[in-house]
Amino acid sequence: MLKISIDKLSALYDAIAANNELILPVRKAGVVDYASYEEGADVAIDTLKTAKSPKNAFFPQFETLYNVNKKIIPTDASAEEGACEGAGVALRSTLSVEMAPLVDKDFVIFGIKPCDVKGIEVLDNVFLAEPVDNFYKARRDHGILVTMACNEPEESCFCSAFGIDAADPSKAKADVAVWMADGNLYWKAISPKGEALTESVKSVFEDSDEAAVEATKASIEGILAKLPNANLSLDMWGKGVLDDRFYSPVWDEIFKPCLACGTCTFVCPTCQCYDIKDYTTKDGIQRYRCWDSCMYSDFTMMAHGNNRNSQKERFRQRFMHKLSYYPDKNDGMFSCVGCGRCVDKCPQSLNIVKVIKAFEASKAKEGQA
Amino acid sequence: MPMINGEFRPKIVAFCCNWCSYGGADLAGSSRLSYPADVKIIRVPCSGRVNPMFILRAFERGADGVIICGCHPGDCHYSTGNYYARRRMTLLFSMLEYIGIENGRTRVEWVSAAEGVKFQATMNEFVDKVKSLGENVRLGDLRCKD
Amino acid sequence: MQRIGVFVCHCGTNIAATVDVKKVAELVRFEPGVVHAEDYTYMCSEVGQQRIIDTVKEKNLTGIVVCSCSPRMHEATFRKCAEKAGINPYMVEIANIREHCSWIHKDMQEATEKAVILARAAIAKVNLNAPLQEGESPVTKRALVIGGGIAGIQTAIDIADAGYPVDIVEKTPSIGGRMSQLDKTFPTLDCSSCILTPKMVEASAHPLITLHTYSEVENVSGFVGNFEVDIRKKARSVNMDKCTGCGVCMTKCPMKKVPSEFNRNLNTRTAIYTPFAQAVPNVPVIDRENCMYFKTGKCGVCSKVCQAGAVDYEQQDEIITEKYGAIVVATGFDMIKLDKFDEYAYSQSPDVITSLELERIMNAAGPTSGHLERISDGKAPKNIVFIQCVGSRCNDHRGKPYCSKICCMYTAKHAMLIRDKYPDTNVTVFYIDVRTPGKNFDEFYRRAVEQYHVNYVKGQVGKVVPKADGTLDVQGVDLLDNKQIVMNADMVVLAAAIEPNPDIRKIATMLTASIDTNNFLTEAHAKLRPVESPTAGIFLSGVTQGPKDIPETVSQAGAAAVKVIGLLAKDKLKTNPCTAKCDPIACNGCSTCANVCPYGAISYEDQLVRGPGVNETRRVAVVNTALCQGCGACSASCPSGAMDLQGFSNRQLISEVDAICR
Amino acid sequence: MQGLIDRLKALLADGTVARVIGWKKGDMSYNPTPAVFNSAEELDEFVYDGFCGANLSKMMIDATKLEGKTAVLLKPCDSYSFNQLIREHRVNRDNAYIIGIACRGKLDIERAKATGIKGITDVAGVEHDGADTVTFKTLYGDKEVAYNEILLGRCYMCKGKEHVIADEVIGESKDTAVMDRFAQVEAIEAMSSAEKFEYFKKELSKCIRCNACRNVCPCCSCRKCVFDSTKFDTQQKANVDSFEEKMFHIIRAFHVAGRCTDCGECSRVCPQGIPLHLFNKKFIKDIDTFYGEFQAGKDPEAQSPLTAFTFEDVEPKIVSERSKG
DSSP, X not given: OEEEXXXXXXXXXXXXXXXXXXXXEEEETTEEEEEEOOTTOEEOTTOSOOXXXXXXXXXXXXXXXXXXEEEEEETTSOOSSOOOSSOOSSEEEEEEEEEOOOOOSOEEEEEEXXXXXXXXXXXXXXXXXXXXXXXXXXXXXXXXXXXXXXXXXXXXXXXXXXXXXXXXXXXXXXXEEEEEETTEEEEEEOSHHHHHHHHHHGGGOEEOOSHHHHXXXXXXXXXXXXXXXXXXXXXXXXXXXHHHHHTOTHHHHHTTTXXXXXXXXXXXXXXXXXXXXXXXXXXXXXXXXXXXXXXXXXXXXXXXXXXXOSHHHHHHHHHHIIXXXXXXXXXXXXXXXXXXXXXXXXXXXXXXXXXXXXXXXXXXXXXXX | OOEETTEXXXXXXXXXXXXXXHHHHHHHHXXXXXXXXXXXXXXXXXXXXXXXXXXXXXXXXXOSEEEEEEOOTTOOTTSSHHHHHHHHHHHHHHHHHHTTOOTTSEEEEEOOTTOHHHHHHHXXXXXHHHHHHOSOOSSOOGGGOO | OOOEEEEEEOTTTTTTTTSOHHHHHHHHTTSTTEEEEEXXXXXXXXXXXXHHHHHHHHHTOSEEEEEESOXXXXXXXXXXXXXHHTSOGGGEEEXXXXXXXXXXXXXXXXXHHHXXXXXXXXXXXXXXXXXXXXXXXXXXXXXXXXXXXXXXXXXXXXXXXXXXXXXXXXXXXXXXXXXXXXXXXXXXXXXXXXXXXXXXXXXXXXXXXXXXXXXXXXXXXXXXXXXXXXXXXXXXXXXXXXXXXXXXXXHHOSOOXXXXXXXXXXXXXXXXXXXXXXXXXXXXXXOXXXXXXXXXXXXXXXXXXXXXXXXXTTOOOEEEXXXXXXXXXXXXXXXXXXXXXXXGOTTTOTTEEEHHHHHHHHSTTSTTTTOOOXXXXXXXXXXXXXXXXXXXXXXXXXXXXXXXXXXXXHHHHHHHHHHHHOTTOEEEEEESOOOXXXXXXXXXXXXXXXXXXXXXXXXXXXXXXXXXXXXXXXXXXXXXXXXXXXXXXXXXXXXXXXXEOTTHHHHHHHHTOOBOTTSOBOOSBTTTXXXXXXXXXXXXXXXXXXXXXXXXXXXXXXXXXXHHHHHHTOSEEEEOOXXXXXXXXXXXXXXXXHHHOTTXXXXXXXXXXXXXXXXXXXXXXXXXXXXXXXXXXXXXXXXXXOEEETTSOHHHHHHHHHHHHO | OHHHHHHHHHHHHXXXXXXXXXXXXXXXXXXXXXXXXXXXXXXXXXXXXXXXXXXXXGXXXXXXXXXXXXXXXXXXXXXXXXXXXXXXXXXXXXXXEEEEEXXXXXXXXXXXXXTTOOSEEEEESOBTTOOSEEEEEETTXXXXXXXXXXXXXXXXXXXXXOOSSOSEEESOOOOOOOSOTTHHHHHHHTSOHHHHHHHHHHHHTTOXXXXXXXXXXXXXXXXXXXXXXXXXXXXXXXXXXXXXXXXXXXXXXXHHTTTOOOXXXXXXXXXXXXXXXXXXXXXXXXXHHHHXXXXXXXXXXXXXXXXXXXXXXXXXXXXXXXXXX
8 A cells, every 4th residue: 555645646646647637626616526637727636526427537428429521622533422413513522421539548537436436337337338339438448547435425425325335445446546544645556557557656655554544444434324324225126126116106296396407417427328419510510429318308309209208207217217227237236326416416405315215205104004 | 710811801790681771781782882791691571580599609600790780770660670679689799798708799780771881881890890809719619610 | 301403693794793603503512402503694584584494393493592683673583483483482592692792892702702602591591491372461442642742642643543542641731732832833834833723623522532631640550451540630620511611710810920831931821721722621720829719718709700600619639540552652841941051041131031932932822922022121132142052962960962853943943033024133043063954954944044144153152141231241152263252132042952751750660661861761672663662562752752843753653653553453462471480389378479579460379289298278379470571579589489480480590690600 | 384384284274275385304404395285294294494495486387287276485586486477477376376485595505515514414593483593413513604604695685575476475584685686797797808708618617508597497487498499400418618508598598688587596506506697687787777677577567678678778889888898
């Protein structure tokens, strides 16, 4: 295990940034989100929860897939495609397709919390399954995750319900685990990628034992046990519950305050739905994809219309996807990691915890009756 | 930046109402009153037809200036269209100014069908003003650039 | 996807000299939807149109873009052409590459680039055009003429002679207008009333003409073929049916000190009056502002002396509402006010008069019974100076930029008449130019100079100074001799500029007729449609359109009548299909659009709305296409974009914006 | 509170209303959720305290279409929104029973957390008739903050405690305004053009296009927003860091100009803390300056300034004439 004094963190950042793009929590206009480490960046490394999750680094909210350009050239120039009807003119048009480049440089996400690491695992099951999403895979191949323990978990956290250990990031599927303890940052490589990174920045560290880390882990575990939703029951969810939950009357009332905004979706580390659209550029189109939200009225809109016409159906889609459809397809793994961002951010204070609890309550009531 | 012979040539969209200003532009034409080719006119039935969205869209797509021309207040072919346009545009321009868009990229001018000379003078002035402001970088969408 | 044909017109060399038309045709081929592009010398010609028709058939075109002159010129032509070719006329768009391009740019490359962009915009728009069907509206076979001067009278008689009823609304108590104030008319020197009075009588006696004198248009609604007009018939205080026109009331009226408008305030009239002896109708009105009875409640003499019992002090203004198919504006003119031209001492000396005042002085029925006298002392003037262009052809804000057109001729007439009747009177005319185009006009002017020895001085007068002895010093310049002159005169006559009747602005607003900066109504086309307003169903007669003399006015009056007759002869009119349309699925029923609709064309209905995820009865906007005139104010105000204007839809206009900004 | 619940139960019991729209206790002590209560039993979970900031008027669009009357609890500022919805025929007044509920300013949990409070397990002192001090019990110790120090930003610019529409009013409100409504707008107006641009660029670049501002807005009651429809070819969900965000926010503010009651919900719900009310307030200020004072929602009969005009209205060039840069 290595350590560096918190006062000297900028030396570590500089060392990482020398060979990689460094992405870490940065405060901008009062809000902390993952952003590039640039000169003058207001790094807020002790932030528990960034407003948006770090999934943006692998699955950006907006990314270009390819460009199609039309050019008009003289007929004697070499052309791939023919002109329109009425040939024999001096000009013809050509179309060229230009793929967006794949990420080919390493980048480091520093300070990512264990829940968000789990969130990336959730995305992997979608994007790395056949057919593999090349854009995502390139970023995954080049992304290095430095995950950090959560020293002061908050009441909206419920990661432990999903088996995530906020005290011990070394259990996460990341590359380096770090802790902040007694004025130092402790560093431990947990994958070959992590070891390579460690090697390249080793000079800023000094060696250390694990005593301070162990103490911190114990303190975090103590707090985790006291979190109000530490023991959130997921008994009613997982594989094979689709029919029962889908037709539950709980949905009839609970969705009502939902604004149909996309806040929960866009702050969520696991939401993975996107839309593909064309933007008409000067001489062609740019085909891009951008996050979509199942809360939106035009989500999965088709020529005939929409197959989820009411907000109840759209609301149900989001939670059923996270707690039932996804587990059905991924061996019981939930598509929620308990980061609690939606708990903090929902404008109507409606969130997945309330949904889970509402189902529990309804079951309890049935039991009584 | 579109340059011709080393000179910045702005893209300017002019919305002209069919009854007065489009006629004013026609009169400028038939009177051979020249103004820069940077101005491209879109015919609308009335200045009251101009949705603020059209103006922002033009900027988004790379216009450097947008001007709306209609009948003089009181002379609207539809009686009142230009009065609504006047309020809409006043508020919209004020908002653009508020978010830091340079003044002078937008303008409203009342030009009657008999005012070919005014049409020319207005366009000359407006083009000069927009040229002095240079390319519209604050409102454009990068994807529309060359 | 549309199949669009682009037709680029050379317009002879009007376009082709500045725009590389072949290049335009070549470049637009690659625009989305374009399957054909060609250029031709005159697209509007028979041959040009046939090419379009043939191409439509040959290549199965669904849309047409013509790159040519202004759509205000030939849009209708090409729409008809499309119809002949078997496609909807509203699948045509015009790229204006003449007025907006070739005529104003000199550089060929620049003009060609612009023409391509304008063509692209039109192509982008036509890609989104949809066939539109014209509706039909009935025609009320009755015309309204606003103004009862010679223009209005002639128009009314011509329309009525064709068998259509006509109403004349005249603001003053009698029809007749300015012409009734004139003494003689150039160039034949006919007596003005001798030729006008029969026309007035004819109008009054015509079974199809209704006169509304002492009346004003209060409100106009509707549209071509279907106007609804409120007319305020001001209280005359004399019962038109009972009055015999004996005139006793006027002779007995004790209030005799009211300035006579008809005589340009040179003398007075009574409070109960007809403007002039030959007034039609020959029924007096009581000028309530000046009548003793109305001011003090005492008097009542007229009522007592009226044997017919026609005087009715209780009469109220009456508003009648009539329907018309067409409206002719013939509101005429007045002289400009001279307060800004005080260097000519008009306000300082009663012997500085306007030409129209001179007409009254020369007129046998005028304030001096036709004797040429100075207003100040009644003496016959020996030296008269005429000053031309007072306020006409004036480039500063004081006057009018235009030539008033009639002054040169009437001044020649005045000079000649004075020299003829009073040969010992010296007449001098200061002029900038003498303009005498017109049949027998120059001959007339030459007679004034050569036969009557009127002293024409090319030059302007700087100042008129009233002197203690009652004469006037006229300080001017003789440009031909290049010297200053000071001339002593007994009388100075100012050829003041004429301007449209000051009421015209209000009337134009009611009619939604275009008006220019000088308050003349704008023609639909300066050369080809000079008697029509761009607003359908509104026609122009007389000086309301621009300065003109009597023969021109009468010709134009007849022309306007013919246009009205042509309209009224139709049973149905095609209506503009470019009307607003509401998408009930997106409509919120919020009423914003109805609040800005100037025609009351939008109403709300509870409608069964069915669509993806919707199946309910709810309040939505409904457009009455017969009332909608297609201004689009509703579309611009609708936040959800539910209300859209056909032919100028949001997407069409945005696609034009995109094409231009590309 | 119990009195309030009893009153609501009574309204249900005597058939005055068929349901109540109010707030339901959250799973934590600071996150009540707007909810529909159909029975007396459900009302046991009713809550009204300092965290009930949500404006419930928009929920009445759907609720007043149902059979029977719906009771809704509206704070003074929410009542303007309801009036505006009446003006636009979006709610059926006859199907609404409006309970004007008193307000002493609503709390902003984000503002509380910004003072360093974290790991909250319980909150006390937030009832309407509660103390002047709010006590937070947290995993990291207890904290006290003055009630008025952690209000929602809008409450400091409160436009008054009058219920402009109500069938009955319960409780007494307290004034919370401490600053001028337009002070923030004026501060921006005083900036140079470049500063203004930088300011808004920084703020708007945070936007994630979640549409919470739009969806919560009682004026944005369009069945189909233009930004969700194909009618303007503006259906772009991307938040590219370019003009798109500005266009969305300008047009949204423009669409509600003359209709926005200044309820401040847009800024309250923004997950990225963008001060969206600055757009709406600018329009309100301009409308007041150019066309005379106008408070949307005050009078459901009043004509919106954008669907009205006078012959003497200022010309658009006033904007450049009075501009500083």
